């Protein structure tokens with residue numbers, strides 16, 4: 001279970017809320033895997049995670065368009081890669097299910113990606129908005 005830390009906030013309320021929610025979905029998925037909740041439930045939590053991820057990425061990308069974010073294309077690319085990872089995971093769960101051991105590895109990979117992405121890439125969006133705010 002990974003808890004949100006205030007240092008993950010990028011200073012944009014809607015995005016910070018969505019990131020918190022994303023972490024909740026991620027935790028729910030891992031919890032279902034760790035407790036070996038059964039394929040259907042694991043698939044369901046993963047579907048929620050996927051849907052929320054898509055929703056969040058699209059609203060974050062819209063925000064980047066709105067603020068003329070200079071690194072939009074690169075940022076979109078990293079989002080697309082993550083979506084691809086989630087889609088592959090969905091396929092793996094469907095065909096093979098998930099073991100406790102693979103859950104630990106998966107948990108580390110996805111959580112590391114998310115927290116790393118938030119603190120490195122998404123933070124730049126917050127910085128961009130803050131800089132523009134000062135300029136106005």
Ligand SMILES: [Fe+2]
Pocket residue numbers: 060075079117121122
């Ligand atoms: Fe992002």
